[in-house]
Amino acid sequence: MFRDIGVVIRKELIDLSRDRRTLRSMAGILLGMPLVYVLLIGVILSQIKENMERTVQVGVVGCSHAASICDFLRENRVDLTPLNEVETKLIANRKFDVILSLPQDYEQALAEFRRPKIGLWYDEVEDKSSFAAKRMGLLLESWQVGLGYRRAILRGIDPSTLKPLQVEARSIKPEKGFGYSSVQLFMSTLLMACFMGTYHLAVDSVAGEKERHTLESLMQTAAPRTAFMLGKWLSIAVVGTIGMLASALIFKFLVEARPLQNLLGMASELSWSFVGKSVLICVPLILMATSLQFMIGTLSRSVKEAQTYTSLLSILGFLPASFANVLEKMPNAQWMPSLGQTLTLLRMGKDQPVNWLACLVASGATLLLAALFMLVVYRAFHNEKLFRSGT
Amino acid sequence: MIEVNQLKKSFGKVEAVRSISFHAEDGRITGLLGDNGAGKTTTIRMLAGTLTPDAGTIQLDQKPLAIYDRHQRRHIGILSDAKGLYERLTTRENMAYYGQLMGLSGSALEQGIQRARKLLDLDDILDRRVQGFSTGQRMKVLLGRLLVYQPKNLILDEPSSGLDVRATRKLRVILSRLREEGHCLVFSSHIMQEVELLCDSVIVVHDGRSLGQAPVAEWNARAGVEKFEDAFVAAIEGGQYVP
Numbered sequence: 001m002f003r004d005i006g007v008v009i010r011k012e013l014i015d016l017s018r019d020r021r022t023l024r025s026m027a028g029i030l031l032g033m034p035l036v037y038v039l040l041i042g043v044i045l046s047q048i049k050e051n052m053e054r055t056v057q058v059g060v061v062g063c064s065h066a067a068s069i070c071d072f073l074r075e076n077r078v079d080l081t082p083l084n085e086v087e088t089k090l091i092a093n094r095k096f097d098v099i100l101s102l103p104q105d106y107e108q109a110l111a112e113f114r115r116p117k118i119g120l121w122y123d124e125v126e127d128k129s130s131f132a133a134k135r136m137g138l139l140l141e142s143w144q145v146g147l148g149y150r151r152a153i154l155r156g157i158d159p160s161t162l163k164p165l166q167v168e169a170r171s172i173k174p175e176k177g178f179g180y181s182s183v184q185l186f187m188s189t190l191l192m193a194c195f196m197g198t199y200h201l202a203v204d205s206v207a208g209e210k211e212r213h214t215l216e217s218l219m220q221t222a223a224p225r226t227a228f229m230l231g232k233w234l235s236i237a238v239v240g241t242i243g244m245l246a247s248a249l250i251f252k253f254l255v256e257a258r259p260l261q262n263l264l265g266m267a268s269e270l271s272w273s274f275v276g277k278s279v280l281i282c283v284p285l286i287l288m289a290t291s292l293q294f295m296i297g298t299l300s301r302s303v304k305e306a307q308t309y310t311s312l313l314s315i316l317g318f319l320p321a322s323f324a325n326v327l328e329k330m331p332n333a334q335w336m337p338s339l340g341q342t343l344t345l346l347r348m349g350k351d352q353p354v355n356w357l358a359c360l361v362a363s364g365a366t367l368l369l370a371a372l373f374m375l376v377v378y379r380a381f382h383n384e385k386l387f388r389s390g391t
Numbered sequence: 392m393i394e395v396n397q398l399k400k401s402f403g404k405v406e407a408v409r410s411i412s413f414h415a416e417d418g419r420i421t422g423l424l425g426d427n428g429a430g431k432t433t434t435i436r437m438l439a440g441t442l443t444p445d446a447g448t449i450q451l452d453q454k455p456l457a458i459y460d461r462h463q464r465r466h467i468g469i470l471s472d473a474k475g476l477y478e479r480l481t482t483r484e485n486m487a488y489y490g491q492l493m494g495l496s497g498s499a500l501e502q503g504i505q506r507a508r509k510l511l512d513l514d515d516i517l518d519r520r521v522q523g524f525s526t527g528q529r530m531k532v533l534l535g536r537l538l539v540y541q542p543k544n545l546i547l548d549e550p551s552s553g554l555d556v557r558a559t560r561k562l563r564v565i566l567s568r569l570r571e572e573g574h575c576l577v578f579s580s581h582i583m584q585e586v587e588l589l590c591d592s593v594i595v596v597h598d599g600r601s602l603g604q605a606p607v608a609e610w611n612a613r614a615g616v617e618k619f620e621d622a623f624v625a626a627i628e629g630g631q632y633v634p
Contacts (some may be wrong), residue, residue, distance in 0.1 A: 007491045011480070018479040202517075216534075220439045221469070221492035222464040287587030387441045 004223040008231025009238075016201065016239065025200045030243040033192050034251035037185040042260055051131040058136065059083040059090055062102035066116075069102065072143050091123050097132035098122045109149075117375055132319065182255045183349030186248070186270060190278055191342065194285040195314040198240040200307075202293035205232045207306040213219070216387045218288040225381045233374065237290045248279050274348060281341050284366040288337065289314065291373035298380045334358040337366040392417050392575055393438065394545055396449035400433050407433040410597035411447075415577045415592075417543070420570050421604075422590030423579040424623065430599040431579040432471070435548045438577070439469040451544060465493050468542035470533055470550055478522040482513055482532050485521060486539045493540040503539035510565060511535050527558035534565065545569065547578045551585055563589055583620045597627040 016022060053356050055077045055101070063070045063082050070080055083090075083099065101119035109116040118140065122133035149159040209215035219225060252270045254260065293310050300306035328346065333339045334355055340362020347354045380386050393415040400408040408430040415421035423431045433582060436442040438449060440458035451463055477485055490500045508517055511531045516524065521532060530550065537545060547566075551559045566589060570576060580586050586593055587607050595602040595610070603610075603626070606616040607619050614622040 003496075004492065008487070011477075011484075011488050015477060015479050209475070212478070214477060215475075216436075216439075216441055216471060217469070217475065217489075218439060218492070221489060222461040222471045222494055223492040223556065224459065224461070335606070384442050387436075 001224060001227055004227035005231040005234065007223070008228055009235045012232060012235035013239075016235070019204075022200050022204065026197060026239075026243060029246045030193050030197045031250055033246055034189050034254055037183075037189055038251065038254040038260065040181055041255070045196055047127070048131075051128065052135075054133040055079045056135055057081070057095070057097050058132075059087075059096040059099040060102065061086055061099070062104060062106070065104050066102040066106040069118075069140075069143055073139060074134075074328070077140055078139070086119065086121060088121055091121060091126075091129055094126070094128075094129050097129050098136055100136065182270065182275075184346075186251050186255075186275075186278070187342070187345045189247055189251050189373055190244060190282045190345070191285070193244040194240070194282050195289045197243045197247070197286075198236050198290060199293050199310050199314055201239060202236050202290055203297045203300075203303055203306040205236060205294060205297055207297040207300045207303045210386075211302055221386070223389060226378065229374075229377055229381050233294050233377070234292065236294060237287055240286045240290055241283060244282060245279055248275050259346050277348065278345055281344055282361070284363040284370070285338060285341055288366045288370040288373070291370040291377070295373040295380075298377050298386070329386070336362050337369055341366070392450075394448075394450040394453075395434070395438070396448045396450075397448070398434060398437060399444060400437060403444055406599055408437070408444075411594075412603045413594040413601055413604050415544075415575050417575045418570060418573045419591040420432055420566060420576040420578055420589050422586040422593040423577060423596055424581065424583075424586050424593050425579075425596030425619045426627070429596040431581075431596055432548055434596070435469065435471055435546055435577075435579060436622075438467070438546050439471055440464070440633070441471070442467060444628065445517075461494070465540060466542055467544045467546065468537035468540070470545075470547040472536060474529070474533055476521045476524075476529060478531055479520060481518050482535065483518055483522050485532055486535045489536040490539040495540055500539070503541065504535075505572060506541070507535040507538040510538060510568065512561075526553040527555060527561075530554055530558065530562065534562075542574075544575045544577075548579045549581070550578070551580065551582065554620050559585070583623060587619045595623060595626045602626050 057079050058073070058081070060070065060080045061083045063080060074080060080100075081096065086099050086101050088099070091099060099119075099121040101121075103116050103118070105118045115244040119255070120133060120136055120140075123129040148162050152159045152162055207214065209218065218228060253276055256269060292313060296309045296313065297303075297306045300309065325346075327333050327339055328343055330339075334343050335358050340358055344354055344356075344362075395414070396412050398408050398411045399406075400449050404634075411430060413421065413423075423434065433442065437444050438456070440456065443458070451467060454463065457463055477488070480488065483504060486502060486504050490503050495503055508514065511534055513531060513535060516528055516531070521529065524532070530553075534550070539589050551562055552564075554562060563585075566576060566578065570591075578586075578590060590607065592604055592606055593610060594604045605613070607622075610622040610626065611617060611619055614625040616622050616625065
C-alpha cells in the first residue's frame with residue numbers, strides 16, 4: 001500500500017512539474033500575492049505619508065478679514081489662494097483640496113466675544129481633499145487654542161483654566177511603521193495560500209482524470225483504490241504546504257526589503273517566531289482546504305463543474321480573514337474551525353494574549369472536517385458511479 | 392481463461408446487459424460482436440471490475456472475479472473504452488506507471504518495458520511525451536501499458552477504432568502473436584471483417600443478450616450463408632441461439 005502511494009505521489013509530482021498552466025496558476029497565487037500585498041501596503045502608506053507631508057492647496061474667501069489665521073496657516077505648509085466666493089466645483093476639479101471661508105466680521109466678532117463662523121468645504125470621497133480637511137481642522141483647532149490662551153493671559157487669567165486637563169496619548173506598542181498593516185496582510189497571504197494555492201491542482205487531480213478518461217484504467221490496476229486517493233491527496237497537501245511556506249517567506253523577505261523600507265521611510269519586521277507559528281497554525285487549514293477541494297473534484301463530473309464549486313467554497317473559507325475584526329466579537333468564535341486559527345493569528349499580530357487551547361480545539365475540529373471530507377472521497381472511490389460521471 | 396455466466400446490469404430503468412454468457416480460452420482470440428449499444432462495453436467494464444454485475448458470475452482462471460484481489464488483477468489486462476493517457480508523461484513513463492501499479496519494479500519493470508518496446512515497435516516514441524501522438528501511436532502506448540506486466544488474460548474493447556489500415560494490420564499481427572504466446576484474448580468489435588480475420592470463436596451480442604458462441608464458419612453454416620455479415624444479421628434478426 002505505502003509503495004503504491006509513493007508511486008502515485010511520484011507520478012503526480014512529475015505530471016505537475018510539466019503542467020505549465022497549473023504551475024503558473026500556483027505561482028500567481030503563492031508567489032504573486034505576497035508581492036501584490038506588499039506593494040499594496042507600500043502604495044497605501046506612501047500615499048498617507050505624501051498627504052501628511054505635502055503642502056495643502058486651499059482657496060480662501062475673505063483672507064483679508066482674518067490675516068492672522070492666514071499667516072498661521074502659511075507657516076504650516078498651507079498654500080492659500082484668494083477667492084471672491086466659495087466655488088465648490090474648484091474642489092471637484094481638484095484645483096483646491098479645500099476651500100476656507102472667513103467671515104467679513106471676523107475681527108469685530110472676536111472683539112465682541114462672539115464666535116465667528118469659519119466655513120470649510122471639502123470632498124469626502126476624495127482622499128486628498130478629505131485628508132486636507134482633517135489637517136486644516138487640526139490647524140484651526142490649534143490656532144483656536146492659542147488664541148484662547150492669549151486672550152486669557154491678557155485678562156490675567158491662568159490659561160490652564162481654559163483646558164484644565166492634560167491628555168497625553170501614548171501607544172503601548174513600539175512604533176514599527178507599517179507593522180500591524182503588514183501583519184494583517186501576512187495573515188491574508190497565508191489564508192489565500194491555504195484556500196486558493198492548490199485549488200487548480202486539487203480539482204484537476206480526479207475531475208481532470210475523469211475528463212481525460214484515465215481514471216477508469218487506473219482503477220483497473222492492482223493497486224488499492226485507497227492508495228490512489230491518499231497518493232493524490234498527499235501530493236496536493238505537500239505541494240500546498242510547501243507553497244504556503246514559500247508564500248510566507250517571500251512576504252517576509254519583501255516586507256523587510258531595504259528598497260521598500262527606504263522608499264517609505266518606514267521599517268517593518270516579521271519575526272521568525274511569528275512566521276513559524278503562523279505557518280504551523282495554518283497547516284490544519286491547508287489539509288482541510290485540500291480535502292474539501294479534492295472531495296469536490298471527486299464528486300464533480302468535469303473540471304469546469306469542480307472549479308465552480310471549489311472557487312465558491314474557497315471564498316467561504318477565506319471570508320473569516322476578511323471579517324476577523326467583526327467575527328472576533330462573536331461568542332465562541334475562537335473555538336470554530338478556520339475562524340479559531342484566523343483569530344489566533346490576529347491576536348498574535350496585535351501582541352495580545354492567545355488562547356492556545358482554543359486554537360488547538362479549532363485545529364482539531366478543522367482536522368476532523370478534513371477527515372470527514374476524505375471519508376466522502378473514500379466512499380466515492382469505491383462506488384461505480386465514480387466512473388459513470390465522466391464526460 | 393474467462394467464464395461469464397448469465398451477467399445482468401441495469402442503470403436505473405435501462406437494462407444494459409440482460410443475459411450474457413460466454414467462455415474465453417487460453418491461446419485463443421474470442422470475439423464479442425454486436426452493434427453499438429448491444430452491451431459489449433458494459434460487459435467489459437464488469438470484467439474490468441469498474442461495474443458490479445446485478446446478477447451472474449465471472450470466473451477468471453477458474454476463480455470468481457474479485458474486484459479488489461491484487462493477485463488476480465495482475466492476471467487481467469483491460470483496454471476499455473476509456474482510452475486516456477497521461478499526456479505530459481512519455482511512453483516509457485506511462486508504461487512504467489502502470490507496471491509499478493501492477494507490482495513491478497526494478498529489472499522486472501525494465502524487462503517489461505523492453506518487451507513491450509520490441510513487440511509494439513516503440514523505439515521512435517519511447518521517450519517522447521504522449522501529447523501530440525497520432526491515434527495509432529496512442530493505441531501502441533495503451534497496449535504497451537498492458538503488455539509491460541504481461542497479464543495472462545487480455546480484454547480489448549474496440550481496439551481498432553480510429554486506427555488507419557496499416558495500424559489495424561499491425562494490431563492484428565500483435566494480437567496473433569499474443570495468441571501464439573498462450574494469452575487468453577477477448578476482443579470486442581462491431582467490424583465484421585476484423586472479427587472474421589482474427590477470432591477463433593465469436594459471441595454475437597444483441598440487445599443485452601448473447602445469442603451464442605461459435606467459430607465464424609459455424610455461424611455461417613447455421614445460417615446457410617457464405618458471408619459472415621449475413622450470418623450475423625440473420626442471428627440478430629432471428630434472435631436465434633447457437634449453443
